[in-house]
Amino acid sequence: MSAALDLVGIHKSFDGFIALNDAQFDVNWGEVHALLGENGAGKSTLMNVAVGLYAPEAGTISIDGHPVRLSGPRDAARSGIGMVHQHFKLVSRFTVAENILLGMPMNGARLAYRKRLAKVREAVRSQCAALGFEIDPDRRVSQLSVAEQQRVEILKVLLAGARILVLDEPTAVLTDQEAARLLETMRLLASKGSAVVLVTHKMADVRRYADRVTVMRAGRTVDTFKPSDMSEAEMVRLAVGETVAAEKPSNTAVMGDRAAPRLRLRGVRSAASQSGTRQGLPALDGVDLTVHAGEIYGLAGVGGNGQSELMQAIMGLLPLDDGSMLIEGAGDLRRASAVDRREMGIACIPADRQTFALAPLLSVVENFAIGQVHAGRYGNPLWLDYRRMEEDAAEAVKHFDVLGVRSLRQRVSLLSGGNAQKLVIAREFARRPGVVLAHSPSRGLDARASAQVHARLRAARDEGAAVLVISEDLDEVLALADRAGVMVRGRIVGNFSAPVDRQAIGQAMVAHS
Numbered sequence: 001m002s003a004a005l006d007l008v009g010i011h012k013s014f015d016g017f018i019a020l021n022d023a024q025f026d027v028n029w030g031e032v033h034a035l036l037g038e039n040g041a042g043k044s045t046l047m048n049v050a051v052g053l054y055a056p057e058a059g060t061i062s063i064d065g066h067p068v069r070l071s072g073p074r075d076a077a078r079s080g081i082g083m084v085h086q087h088f089k090l091v092s093r094f095t096v097a098e099n100i101l102l103g104m105p106m107n108g109a110r111l112a113y114r115k116r117l118a119k120v121r122e123a124v125r126s127q128c129a130a131l132g133f134e135i136d137p138d139r140r141v142s143q144l145s146v147a148e149q150q151r152v153e154i155l156k157v158l159l160a161g162a163r164i165l166v167l168d169e170p171t172a173v174l175t176d177q178e179a180a181r182l183l184e185t186m187r188l189l190a191s192k193g194s195a196v197v198l199v200t201h202k203m204a205d206v207r208r209y210a211d212r213v214t215v216m217r218a219g220r221t222v223d224t225f226k227p228s229d230m231s232e233a234e235m236v237r238l239a240v241g242e243t244v245a246a247e248k249p250s251n252t253a254v255m256g257d258r259a260a261p262r263l264r265l266r267g268v269r270s271a272a273s274q275s276g277t278r279q280g281l282p283a284l285d286g287v288d289l290t291v292h293a294g295e296i297y298g299l300a301g302v303g304g305n306g307q308s309e310l311m312q313a314i315m316g317l318l319p320l321d322d323g324s325m326l327i328e329g330a331g332d333l334r335r336a337s338a339v340d341r342r343e344m345g346i347a348c349i350p351a352d353r354q355t356f357a358l359a360p361l362l363s364v365v366e367n368f369a370i371g372q373v374h375a376g377r378y379g380n381p382l383w384l385d386y387r388r389m390e391e392d393a394a395e396a397v398k399h400f401d402v403l404g405v406r407s408l409r410q411r412v413s414l415l416s417g418g419n420a421q422k423l424v425i426a427r428e429f430a431r432r433p434g435v436v437l438a439h440s441p442s443r444g445l446d447a448r449a450s451a452q453v454h455a456r457l458r459a460a461r462d463e464g465a466a467v468l469v470i471s472e473d474l475d476e477v478l479a480l481a482d483r484a485g486v487m488v489r490g491r492i493v494g495n496f497s498a499p500v501d502r503q504a505i506g507q508a509m510v511a512h513s
Contacts, residue, residue, distance in 0.1 A: 002065030004029045004195035005081065005164050010049055010059035019045045020056070024221040025197075025214055027164070032186055032196045034210035034227075038240050038474055038506070042219040043199045044086070047166045050197075051083040052076035063164070077103075082157025083166040086304070088149050090141045096152050097121045097137040103156045123159050131185050147178040154185075165189065166197040169302070171205060183209045201239075201302050201509065203232050215239055233507070240474060240506040259293040260328060262466035263314075263435050268323035270313060283309035285490035287323070291435070291466040296457060298481030299470045299492070300505055306490035307470045308351065311439050314468075315348050316341050327435060339374050347433035349424055351440040351470075353417075357424045360413035364405055364423065365393040367412045371427040396426040401452060418449025425456050436460050436467040442476055454480055478502060 003026040012020040020042050027033040035043045048054045050061065052070035060067050063079050070076050076083075090099050097120045104120065124137040133151050141149060150170065157165060167186065171179035186196045187209055198210060206213055207227045215222040215238045222238050230238075268287040283306050291297040301307055312318035314325060316338040325333040330344045342348075350356040358367050369378055369389040377392075379385045390408050397405050402422045404415050412420060421441065428436070438457060442450035457480060461467045470487075471477050477484055477500070484500045485492045486508040494508040 003027060003062070004031075004064060005050060005197075006060075006062040006065075007046065007050060008060050008062075010046060010061075011057045012045060012049060012054055013057065019219055020049070021219045022221075023059075023216065023219065024224075025050075027195045027197050029195050030190055030193055031211045032190045032198055032209055034198045034200055034206045034213045035216065036200065036206060036213055036235065036239055037216035037222075038201065041216040041239070043216055044168055045219075046216070047083060047168060047197065047199055050076070051081050051166060077157075077160050077162065080161060080163040081166070082160060082162025082164070084150065084153040084157060084168065084170060086169040088153055090149060090152060092142040093140065095138050095140055096135055096144075096155075097124060099141060099152060100124060100137075100156045100159055103160050120159070124155060127155055127158060131188065132181075133185075147182070150182065163193070164195045164197070166199065168199045169201070169304070170198070171200070171202060179205070203235060206235070207232065217241060233503075236503060236506045240502055259295065259464075261290045262293040262328045263289070263291040263468065264324075264326045265289040265314075266324045266326075268310075268313060268325065269321045270309060270318055271321055282321075282490055283318070284313060284320075287490070287492055289468075289485070289492055291468050293328070293434070293464050293466050294461060295482045296461045296467040296469055296480050298477035298484040298500075299468065299487055300474055300477045300484060301472065301487035301509060303472050305487050307472075307487055308439065309490075310487070311348070311350070311437050311470060314341075314437060315346065342371075343375065345431070345434035347428035347431075347436045349421075349428055349436070349438040349441055351443060353420055353424050354413075358412050358420060361411060363409045364397070364402075364412050364415070365389050365408040368393040368396055368423060368427045368430075371430060375431075392430070396430060397423070400426040400429075400456070402426060416449075418452075421449065421453055422456075425453065429456065429460060432463065433460070433465055436465050437470075438467065439470045440472065440476075441469065442471075442473070450476075474502065474505060477505070 006026040008024055010020050010023040023042060023046050025035065025046060035047070037043050045054065049056050052073045052075050061070060062068065063081070068079060070079070091102070097117055101117055101120045121137040124135065128135050133155070135148060135151055135155065141152065144152065170182055183205060186198065190196050198205070200206060210227055212224060213227055213235070214224040215235065217239065265287050268284050269282060270284040271282045287310060299307060309318055313320060316333065316336060320334060327333060327344055333341060336344065354360060369392065372378065373381060373384070378389050393408050400422045402415070402419050404419050412423065415423065436457065441453050441457065457467055457469065469477065469480050481500055482498050484496045484505060486494045486505055488509065496504060
């Protein structure tokens, strides 16, 4: 019997970075097949190839034994493939039925809109009854919980005709009860003949619900097996690789133990998510964290477990419901504004530099100088000393090796990702910060730029700063951290001292999921 979906020898690269290298994967009808691996292993990229979002540079895609060429998601949908993405693709102001109608084939386009919508409402009720869902087709998406929104995404692909379902980290933002209910639904669909791909990192979900498991690492397929044939420890080792000691400059690994605490969080809680809603699980659920002067603390974990919210909370951009945040010599941060916190010596390097760290339409010099406008270094916002701004920016560009700057007045959007990141670091380090927050500092950078960014973070540590590095890239945490922790469901669930054991971190990431 032919596989429902079969991907063979898939290659895919982005600007010279090889994301998939001879990757293999298949799923059978009536099967739940888990795709396991750490962040950056290529799982989502491979599935984006399967649903037509990315075109492979080499390899073949077969559906039910027949090779196909997918020119886009509509081709995949016509072939019966649907994907529920980790970040939902719903229009919050629309109702459930309206969102589902957007994803429906245009077969009934000649029908009046109201008649088509009425048919969708009836189809939603019928499908909900079959799956045990409780969804009102006339409710607006903005009124739904996270779990309900996920059910809408599933209904959307099923009602569009999908028999091959791909779910990308489907339980990352669900409670245990919601996750169990969802995965039982996936088993039900498989028992009725569908093929289900479960992209995940959670060992418990894999062992309980998957018929087979494929492990990916660094863009390659490592192995495929039945969950019962391998222990959890062996699966962790396959997913994250052998334990390796991260490279560290000598005599720095114990510096944090000797130095005074610089940043301390105790019992920090917040129900607010990044989007500002208050539904589902709390974003931060009793975070306890201490980072010492002269130390890099690396925080590992799968995205969506509160890491971004933790950084926002420290910077004063997320309201807290409980807990304390202290900086040595400055006291409790809870009443301090974001501007005040910068004045207290906190530097911030966010994960999305183009959205949160840089203004793409402003110049290199303006993006650099804006970090000290509030401090009055360049006059006041109504009259800025451009000569001094350019002098400081020119020195920073040279000192931090920011390449591609033909003119300080060119738009910052013309810089490459690595040089844009170096400009952000130059600005944030211009005032010798006492606390550095860096989220995914080498995301999207090549090896050379990554090494330069890491060197700057180590230099800040060696000059006495307390450095908190948050990253979904386990290799980055291992390369930088003097101590490391793991964040799961809004909590820090483990602390590890250098040399950090890769397998121990991997185990903590899955054991508390």
